[in-house]
Structure formats: structure tokens, C-alpha cells
Amino acid sequence: xxxxxxxxxxxxxxxxxxxxxxxxxxxxxxxxxxxxxxxxxxxxxxxxxxxxxxxxxxxxxxxxxxxxxxxxxxxxxxxxxxxxxxxxxxxxxxxxxxxxxxxxxxxxxxxxxxxxxxxxxxxxxxxxxxxxxxxxxxxxxxxxxxxxxxxxxxxxxxxxxxxxxxxxxxxxxxxxxxxxxxxxxxxxxxxxxxxxxxxxxxxxxxxxxxxxxxxxxxxxxxxxxxxxxxxxxxxxxxxxxxxxxxxxxxxxxxxxxxxxxxxxxxxxxxxxxxxxxxxxxxxxxxxxxxxxxxxxxxxxxxxxxxxxxxxxxxxxxxxxxxxxxxxxxxxxxxxxxxxxxxxxxxxxxxxxxxxxxxxxxxxxxxxxxxxxxxxxxxxxxxxxxxxxxxxxxxxxxxxxxxxxxxxxxx
Numbered sequence: 001x002x003x004x005x006x007x008x009x010x011x012x013x014x015x016x017x018x019x020x021x022x023x024x025x026x027x028x029x030x031x032x033x034x035x036x037x038x039x040x041x042x043x044x045x046x047x048x049x050x051x052x053x054x055x056x057x058x059x060x061x062x063x064x065x066x067x068x069x070x071x072x073x074x075x076x077x078x079x080x081x082x083x084x085x086x087x088x089x090x091x092x093x094x095x096x097x098x099x100x101x102x103x104x105x106x107x108x109x110x111x112x113x114x115x116x117x118x119x120x121x122x123x124x125x126x127x128x129x130x131x132x133x134x135x136x137x138x139x140x141x142x143x144x145x146x147x148x149x150x151x152x153x154x155x156x157x158x159x160x161x162x163x164x165x166x167x168x169x170x171x172x173x174x175x176x177x178x179x180x181x182x183x184x185x186x187x188x189x190x191x192x193x194x195x196x197x198x199x200x201x202x203x204x205x206x207x208x209x210x211x212x213x214x215x216x217x218x219x220x221x222x223x224x225x226x227x228x229x230x231x232x233x234x235x236x237x238x239x240x241x242x243x244x245x246x247x248x249x250x251x252x253x254x255x256x257x258x259x260x261x262x263x264x265x266x267x268x269x270x271x272x273x274x275x276x277x278x279x280x281x282x283x284x285x286x287x288x289x290x291x292x293x294x295x296x297x298x299x300x301x302x303x304x305x306x307x308x309x310x311x312x313x314x315x316x317x318x319x320x321x322x323x324x325x326x327x328x329x330x331x332x333x334x335x336x337x338x339x340x341x342x343x344x345x346x347x348x349x350x351x352x353x354x355x356x357x358x359x360x361x362x363x364x365x366x367x368x369x370x371x372x373x374x375x376x377x378x379x380x381x382x383x384x385x386x387x388x389x390x391x392x393x394x395x396x397x398x399x400x401x402x403x404x405x406x407x408x409x410x
Contacts, residue, residue: 001026014047014059014075025070032071040064045075058082117146121153133161166335178219181212188212219351226351226358241282243273243314243382244307250286251305258294262301265290269307273314275382277363285359286316288352289378293320313384321375330369 001015005028016027024031033045042062061075120138127135136157137150192205251267258265275282293303304319325333334357360367366381 012077012080014061014073014077016073018071020069027073029073032073036061036063036073044078114146117150121150128157133157133164169335178216181215185209185212223351226355238276238278240274240276241279243275243282243316244269244271246279246283247286247305247307247316250283250290253287254290254294258303261294263294264302265294266302266304267306268304271309273307273309273316273382275314275363277382278359281359281362285356286318286380288356289318292352293318293322293376293378296320296322310381312381314382316380316382317377319372319375319377321372324371324374324376325369334367 001017004010004013005015005026014027014029016029016032017025018027018032019025022032029047033047035045036043040063042060044058044060046058058078059075060078060081061073063071063073065071124135124137136154139147139150139154141147188205188209192202195201247269248267251265255265290303290305302321304317306317306319308315308317333353335354357367359365360380364383368379368381370377370379
């Protein structure tokens with residue numbers, strides 16, 4: 001034990017053997033620690049410097065009483081453990097400092113990027129306010145949330161620009177379509193003011209003027225009705241209705257007109273096809289499609305209407321053998337007042353298919369136009385019928401009743 005106490009390789013160790021009287025037999029401690037009075041155990045000790053050699057300031061020791069009554073203590077310095085704890089503490093402090101520095105740098109970088117993207121959006125907004133809707137927010141190709149926001153805003157601007165262009169076209173078309181009847185009306189009134197008083201002539205002029213005013217009011221009523229349908233103000237009358245029955249009623253309604261024009265109307269569909277919707281609106285939409293098929297596509301004497309069911313839901317199709325509609329024009333004909341070049345001189349105001357599009361959008365119906373080789377095929381794809389929720393039926397029936405209905409063709 002004395003050899004171990006003097007060996008430099010064991011300088012971190014503490015040894016002590018005392019007899020029954022407390023006299024030191026061997027070891028490198030000057031005395032038995034006073035706080036160790038139990039027969040055996042372990043403890044952390046803070047020891048003063050000892051004259052018997054180098055002593056660590058603190059040790060972790062274990063001690064026991066031998067069978068002859070002497071006592072043995074073995075301990076090791078805590079300096080290495082304290083040094084390791086110090087290194088761990090220093091490492092944690094260093095890591096925490098680096099983490100705070102990196103977090104601050106990342107925060108500053110993110111903040112600057114966010115501010116830069118916000119400023120880009122603000123700059124584009126100012127350019128749009130100053131020069132129009134032609135500007136778009138630049139994309140950086142990072143596919144992050146900012147690029148997603150910029151893409152959504154650009155899509156919204158595209159939609160706004162499209163709607164603005166539609167409104168401009170509608171305004172031009174309204175001015176063009178109303179100018180002719182108003183000009184004729186003004187001419188008749190001027191004629192009435194300039195000619196000699198004639199009761200019969202006045203009555204004819206008044207009758208002609210009323211006819212012109214009726215056409216103008218009909219156009220205004222159609223525009224109002226389409227706007228109300230597009231605003232989804234008419235859902236109170238929704239319910240489960242038989243699409244096959246409605247289509248058959250439309251065929252019966254137009255059968256005399258088709259017979260006069262030597263056109264054969266064919267209806268296919270015997271099974272009931274139930275959909276959720278407004279019966280009157282669907283009747284008018286189908287009537288407009290059949291009327292257009294007879295006027296524009298019945299030149300070869302055949303118009304076919306079919307009600308069927310497919311995997312995704314009920315489908316109503318109207319097919320004719322006319323010239324059809326070019327593929328690039330099929331989306332445009334759904335706009336208000338838009339008319340093909342070949343039909344500009346025919347009666348009508350170009351609002352029929354706009355009403356069909358509004359009714360289809362209200363009922364979540366997909367309109368598909370395709371070639372009928374020759375002719376045009378229009379398919380209305382209805383969603384599968386489902387129960388209406390209370391929120392769907394929570395609209396005022398008064399607003400629904402105030403919506404004017406188009407007159408059904410005679």
C-alpha cells in the first residue's frame with residue numbers, strides 16, 4: 001500500500017489503513033477522516049493537504065472494517081471527473097452559443113427574404129395600380145410558400161383580368177345589341193313627331209315601339225336572371241327531381257316546332273335519372289340547348305336527346321347534325337352576348353348558352369361539347385344525387401321567388 005501511494009502512476013489514488021487504536025499502519029492520508037464513523041460505506045470527501053505526500057483536494061472513497069478491527073479506506077480523486085464535467089459544460093455552452101448565433105443568422109436571413117418577397121409583391125401591386133392588370137409577381141423557382149403565394153396571386157390576377165375583359169366585352173355587346181332597337185325606336189318617334197296626326201298611324205308606331213321595348217326588357221331580364229343564378233341566390237327550390245321526365249317534357253314542348261321545320265326529335269331514355277336541383281332552371285337550360293339544336297343544327301332533320309347514367313352520375317346529351325361549333329369557340333359561346341359569325345344575323349341576343357352555363361355552375365354540372373361528325377354534341381354531366389344539407393337550403397325563398405323566369409318557347 002505504501003508502494004502504491006508513492007508510485008506516480010497511482011497519484012490520483014488515496015490509501016489508508018489504521019489499527020484498532022487509530023494509528024496509521026499504511027497509506028498517504030494523515031488521519032482517518034472524522035466524518036467516516038460507520039463500519040463500512042462510501043462517501044465524497046474534501047481532504048486537506050497531507051504531509052505524507054500529494055493528496056487530491058477531493059476524493060470518492062469506500063471504506064470497511066476488517067475482521068481484526070482495523071479499518072481500510074480506498075479512494076480516487078474527483079479531479080478527472082470534475083475536468084470531464086467542465087469539458088461537457090464548456091461544450092454545451094459553446095454549442096448553445098453557436099446555436100444562438102446560427103438561429104439569429106437564420107432568423108435575419110429569413111426575415112430579409114420575407115421582406116424582399118413582400119416588397120416584390122408590393123412593387124407589383126403598385127405597378128398594377130399604376131399601369132393595369134398586365135403585371136405579374138415574379139417567381140423564384142424555390143417552390144416554397146412564397147412561390148406558392150405568388151402563383152396564387154398571379155392566378156387571381158389572371159382571373160380578374162379575364163373577368164374585366166369579359167365585362168368590357170359584355171358592355172360593348174350590350175351597347176351594340178341595344179343600339180339597334182333604340183335607334184329604330186327613336187326613328188319611329190321622330191316619324192310620329194314629323195307626320196300629320198293620324199290615330200291609326202300612331203297606334204302602329206306605338207305597337208312597334210312597344211315591341212322594341214319588350215325586346216330590350218327581355219334582354220335586361222335575361223341579364224338579371226343570369227347574374228342572380230351566378231351569385232347562387234337560387235338554391236331554396238332544390239330537391240330530388242327526375243332528369244328523364246324533364247327532358248321528355250322539353251321534347252314534347254318542342255315537338256310541334258320541330259315538326260313545322262321538318263326536323264325529327266328523338267328521345268332516348270326510359271329509366272328515371274334522379275338529380276338534385278331546381279326543376280324550373282334545369283327545364284329552361286335544357287330548353288335553350290334543344291332550341292339551339294333545332295335552330296342551328298337541325299338542317300339535316302334530326303336532333304337526338306338522351307338521358308343516361310354513367311359511373312360518375314346521370315348524363316343528358318343533346319346532339320344535332322348541323323355545322324357544329326369550332327373547338328376554339330366552344331368556351332367562348334358560353335359568354336354573354338357572344339355569337340358565332342354565322343349566327344349574327346339570326347334572331348337572338350346571345351344569352352341562351354350563358355344561362356345554360358350559369359345553371360350548370362349552380363348545379364355543379366360539367367358541360368362537355370364534342371363533334372358529332374357532323375354536328376355538335378352537348379353533354380351535361382350531373383353529380384350523383386345526394387341529400388341537401390341544412391346550410392344548402394338556408395336561402396330565402398323570397399329571393400328565389402323574385403327571380404324572373406324566361407318564357408318557355410311556344
